[in-house]
Amino acid sequence: MAAVSPQRRVMPPHLDAGCALFLDVDGTLLDFAPTPDEVALPEGALPVITRLSELLGGALALVSGRPLHELDRVFAPLQLPAAGLHGQELRGAPAMAAAAPSQAMQTLRAAAVRLAQQHPGVVIEDKGGNIALHWRKAPEAGAHVTALAQAHIGQLAGYRLQPGDHVVEVVPANVDKGRAVQALMRQAPFAGRRPVFVGDDLTDEYGFTAANALGGWSVLVGQRTNSHAIYHLPDTGAVHDWLRRNTEPGPTNTEYA
Ligand SMILES: [Mg+2]
Known part of the structure; x- marks a missing residue:
């Protein structure tokens, strides 16, 4: 439709x-x-x-x-x-069913922590497998956060990126x-x-x-x-x-x- x-x-x-x-x-x-x-x-x-x-x-x-x-x-x-x-x-x-959290997810999490240190106000929300990266408190960091997630998603088999309002989230593809x-x-x-x-x-x-x-x-x-x-x-x-x-x-x- x-x-x-x-x-x-x-x-x-x-x-x-x-x-x-x-x-x-x-x-x-x-x-x-x-x-x-x-x-x-x-x-x-x-x-x-x-x-x-x-x-x-x-x-x-x-x-x-x-x-x-x-x-x-x-x-x-x-x-x-x-x-x-x-x-x-x-x-x-x-x-x-969700894909099992992987080493690639740990790598993304570590990279996100480094990014959050460079851009105070970026919030990493760990949902037990899924990760949401928020930039409501640091709007200028949005492009960096999105680029980081896009750079890693190819390594995360079984996951996709879910963009949202001042957030990008890594969620199971199914x-x-x-x-x-x-x-x-x-x-x-x-x-x-x-x-x-x-x-x-x-x-x-x-x-x-x-x-x-x-x-x-x-x-x-x-x-x-x-x-x-x-x-x-x-x-x-x-x-x-x-x-x-x-x-x-x-x-x-x-x-x-
Ligand atoms: Mg909503």
């Missing part, structure tokens, strides 16, 4: 009881912070997400690049169905958010529902494409020209407003009340 023109994207419809909701986390539910550890959910978000999960019969999942244990920390005491590490970790479906959605959609309580995927970044395009292919809806947070998302919400505040409105009866779906 061709990318959708930004001018043509509108607000997503009200969810109904037949939907399954897949939510990216950073940049979708959480505003970005200088480092990944400094994020927090806005006040009042947790009760809304809890209520919406109940209304959808439990078919609400987080789909994130963060590991599951971090998602559980941010969303505590909730333990939602979730895909962590872009789907390498799955709660609610069998996990996808893992992405679209496959995570497909895996969860094969399981109860997701199976048979209409998938709705909400995300902001390039890695979410896999989720958008998977949701579209299953007859669902895709929602881009923020604005980007080269996206396959059908619908649009301008920022994280608009996402939380939309989620809250979806805990209230919609104009046409009385059964959902």
Whole structure:
């Protein structure tokens, strides 16, 4: 399917009881912070997400690049169905196999440490196999970080680079958010529902494409020209407003009340 023109994207419809909701986390539910550890959910978000999960019969999942244990920390005491590490970790479906961390990964990690010493503010996030290199606090280092990752990826058999917002990540080649959605959609309580995927970044395009292919809806947070998302919400505040409105009866779906 061709990318959708930004001018043509509108607000997503009200969810109904037949939907399954897949939510990216950073940049979708959480505003970005200088480092990944400094994020927090806005006040009042947790009760809304809890209520919406109940209304959808439990078919609400987080789909994130963060590991599951971090998602559980941010969303505590909730333990939602979730895909962590872009789907390498799955709660609610069998996990996808990942390539074993290799000597080449150690070499990349060591090179990244040297680069971070030269460019203070570059953050190396070690996710146990996967590595994410962030430059939100050192924007001028972005080209160097990307070049370093590109120079090493050829030695990392079974891995690919996942670019994102001020980050590049080394992830298993057979893992992405679209496959995570497909895996969860094969399981109860997701199976048979209409998938709705909400995300902001390039890695979410896999989720958008998977949701579209299953007859669902895709929602881009923020604005980007080269996206396959059908619908649009301008920022994280608009996402939380939309989620809250979806805990209230919609104009046409009385059964959902
Ligand atoms: Mg995101």
